[in-house]
Amino acid sequence: MQELTEAIQREAKRLLDSGEVDVVIGFTKGTLPMRAAPVVIRKAADSERLVWGPFCENNLARYLRGVRDKRVAIVAKGCDTRSIVALINEHQLEREKLYIIGVPCEGMIDRRIVPRRAPGEVTSVHQDGDEVVVEGDGFSIRLPRSEVLYRSCAACVHPNPVIYDVLLAEPVEVTSGDPFAYVRQIEEKPAAERAAYFASEAQRCIRCYACRQACPMCYCEECFVDHTAPRWMETGVTPAGQQAWQIGRAYHLVGRCVNCGACERACPTEIDLVYLNGKSSRTVWELFGFEAGVEVDKPPPLAVFLPDEDPDVS
Amino acid sequence: MKKTIAKRDVARFLARLLEDYTVYAPTRVAEIVSFRQIGSPNDVDWDTLVTRKPPKEVFFPQTEVLFSYEQADGGLALRSTEAVETERIVWGIRPCDVRALLVQDRVFDTPDARDVYFVNKREKTTLVGIGCNKPLATCFCTSLGGGPFEKQGLDLFLTDIGDSYLAEALTGRGKKLLGEDYFKKPTKADLKAAQEVEEAALARLPQPVDTETVKQRLDEMIDSPFWDEIQAVCLGCGVCTFLCPVCHCFDIVDEGSAACGQRIRNWDTCQYCVYTLEASGHNPRPSGRERVRQRLMHKLSYQPVTQGRLGCVGCGRCVQLCPVNIDIRQTLAELGASA
Numbered sequence: 001m002q003e004l005t006e007a008i009q010r011e012a013k014r015l016l017d018s019g020e021v022d023v024v025i026g027f028t029k030g031t032l033p034m035r036a037a038p039v040v041i042r043k044a045a046d047s048e049r050l051v052w053g054p055f056c057e058n059n060l061a062r063y064l065r066g067v068r069d070k071r072v073a074i075v076a077k078g079c080d081t082r083s084i085v086a087l088i089n090e091h092q093l094e095r096e097k098l099y100i101i102g103v104p105c106e107g108m109i110d111r112r113i114v115p116r117r118a119p120g121e122v123t124s125v126h127q128d129g130d131e132v133v134v135e136g137d138g139f140s141i142r143l144p145r146s147e148v149l150y151r152s153c154a155a156c157v158h159p160n161p162v163i164y165d166v167l168l169a170e171p172v173e174v175t176s177g178d179p180f181a182y183v184r185q186i187e188e189k190p191a192a193e194r195a196a197y198f199a200s201e202a203q204r205c206i207r208c209y210a211c212r213q214a215c216p217m218c219y220c221e222e223c224f225v226d227h228t229a230p231r232w233m234e235t236g237v238t239p240a241g242q243q244a245w246q247i248g249r250a251y252h253l254v255g256r257c258v259n260c261g262a263c264e265r266a267c268p269t270e271i272d273l274v275y276l277n278g279k280s281s282r283t284v285w286e287l288f289g290f291e292a293g294v295e296v297d298k299p300p301p302l303a304v305f306l307p308d309e310d311p312d313v314s
Numbered sequence: 315m316k317k318t319i320a321k322r323d324v325a326r327f328l329a330r331l332l333e334d335y336t337v338y339a340p341t342r343v344a345e346i347v348s349f350r351q352i353g354s355p356n357d358v359d360w361d362t363l364v365t366r367k368p369p370k371e372v373f374f375p376q377t378e379v380l381f382s383y384e385q386a387d388g389g390l391a392l393r394s395t396e397a398v399e400t401e402r403i404v405w406g407i408r409p410c411d412v413r414a415l416l417v418q419d420r421v422f423d424t425p426d427a428r429d430v431y432f433v434n435k436r437e438k439t440t441l442v443g444i445g446c447n448k449p450l451a452t453c454f455c456t457s458l459g460g461g462p463f464e465k466q467g468l469d470l471f472l473t474d475i476g477d478s479y480l481a482e483a484l485t486g487r488g489k490k491l492l493g494e495d496y497f498k499k500p501t502k503a504d505l506k507a508a509q510e511v512e513e514a515a516l517a518r519l520p521q522p523v524d525t526e527t528v529k530q531r532l533d534e535m536i537d538s539p540f541w542d543e544i545q546a547v548c549l550g551c552g553v554c555t556f557l558c559p560v561c562h563c564f565d566i567v568d569e570g571s572a573a574c575g576q577r578i579r580n581w582d583t584c585q586y587c588v589y590t591l592e593a594s595g596h597n598p599r600p601s602g603r604e605r606v607r608q609r610l611m612h613k614l615s616y617q618p619v620t621q622g623r624l625g626c627v628g629c630g631r632c633v634q635l636c637p638v639n640i641d642i643r644q645t646l647a648e649l650g651a652s653a
Binding site: 030031032033035036037038039040058062063112116121123200204206207208209210212213214226228231234235236237238241265266268269270 | 344345346366367376377448450451452547549550551552553556557565580586633634635637638639641643644
């Protein structure tokens with residue numbers, strides 16, 4: 001981790017010193033255990049603020065549309081690069097203006113799970129090989145890393161950047177598991193049980209829209225929930241309003257979501273958005289054999305019309 | 315008046331209260347602890363210090379029907395929802411959240427305007443607070459003039475002293491609760507134990523911030539690049555404001571048809587782009603820069619003037635839950651530092 005941190009700092013400093021880019025978007029040390037914070041570095045001397053580690057959980061591609069007037073370098077793990085590709089395919093970014101500092105990713109640690117496994121308030125967490133060392137007032141425990149990864153990371157099949165200008169480490173080994181195992185596990189339940197599960201998850205929604213704001217693909221100038229004249233949907237935290245929002249958001253991401261999990265990490269009430277988005281991604285995979293953000297110039301299936309395509313799926 | 319109650323008697327006491335009161339207390343549902351109405355003493359979560367959502371929603375629900383209407387017999391039938399029938403208790407509220415409620419009182423209950431929906435609930439509610447023996451690393455009430463054993467605004471205050479609670483009645487309402495026979499006269503050792511946990515808690519908390527300096531600096535910072543730095547990473551979501559025990563903005567909408575419907579009040583937040591969007595299309599706070607500035611200015615500069623109290627009580631919810639780790643403590647430290 002320290003080596004990667006130093007490599008990122010060196011690369012950022014080089015890019016800013018040479019004037020190749022105006023800003024570098026990366027992570028800096030957070031103010032809490034298990035937190036790194038997104039940061040925008042403008043001066044070469046500030047490059048030393050950049051860090052890398054198992055808490056760099058945000059999808060930084062989310063910031064790119066906001067700095068389209070600048071030449072930008074971005075520290076990007078597998079999922080961030082997939083979002084970049086998806087945004088390029090939707091003509092939201094120009095590849096030429098971007099310098100992608102690729103970082104192979106071993107998966108991010110779920111800051112919601114770790115405290116539940118600890119006997120007291122967690123004050124420090126660090127990774128030690130395959131284990132995570134969790135410390136607090138009067139305790140120090142070790143947890144297997146594989147048990148405390150974010151669900152989206154545990155299921156990730158693209159941990160390595162799919163597009164980059166420089167790759168700062170050897171690619172990590174890709175586990176060839178079923179990325180939709182969790183989705184299938186829920187799909188196997190009877191319809192009534194699934195509906196009840198969705199209702200109980202959506203019921204916690206406080207409509208803070210952190211899921212939308214954290215998502216690189218949610219870039220509409222005006223979101224459907226913000227449309228007030230006329231209003232398009234219920235406004236309150238009633239089941240109708242909460243479910244309509246969650247379904248509407250998920251539908252708008254069909255074939256576009258890269259399953260990075262940034263929405264779920266941002267959610268203050270821990271709604272199972274990985275399932276909701278994973279479900280649509282699995283459907284798209286099975287109908288179209290398409291994965292979002294893996295290939296440049298391959299637009300999302302719901303954004304193209306082919307005259308000879310199967311009318312049953314069009 | 316101070317008395318003690320053994321912890322083993324608390325469940326019976328709560329069960330007794332449930333006969334006469336609607337009781338709200340921290341409960342855990344799907345790992346999220348928030349204040350909800352309880353049906354039994356077993357529903358209470360005793361372990362969580364800072365609930366995920368603040369207890370403000372007991373008085374100011376996120377979505378509240380103000381009235382409903384229906385066309386009937388050639389006329390319009392209106393049904394008001396402002397009356398509160400039963401007496402209520404909020405059990406286990408923390409000093410920071412009470413302090414926040416005192417700010418909300420100055421918003422919803424002023425000589426010029428009394429919000430009946432808020433005031434009716436407040437007037438029917440007895441607040442039973444509990445001190446914080448082990449404040450979290452994200453707690454900073456002491457930075458802003460509060461404290462883990464601050465009692466202002468409460469009716470009854472509990473201090474956890476091991477096998478029992480020391481209960482201090484601060485109002486007539488509180489005293490009424492102490493009339494139950496589970497309460498005993500405290501011993502000298504009980505009082506000493508309470509003093510010790512209070513001192514230990516204070517030792518864990520940060521030093522006061524010079525909030526006057528913070529305000530003075532902020533007042534000269536309308537055009538500061540400081541806001542660009544925060545805006546550069548802020549997502550513009552509603553987490554910090556919705557989960558803030560002080561934030562109280564709302565939006566009123568009518569939902570339904572001409573035949574029947576409801577007028578609803580929803581929480582709103584200055585962090586949303588539509589919050590200040592005018593009918594003309596003009597938006598006086600067009601970017602995240604103005605919006606992050608508004609949040610901090612309101613809490614630390616405007617509210618000390620308009621409400622006579624800071625708009626931040628140091629509960630740490632926004633610190634814990636900001637998706638990008640924006641930390642108001644850093645802002646306070648930067649702005650409050652001596653020049």
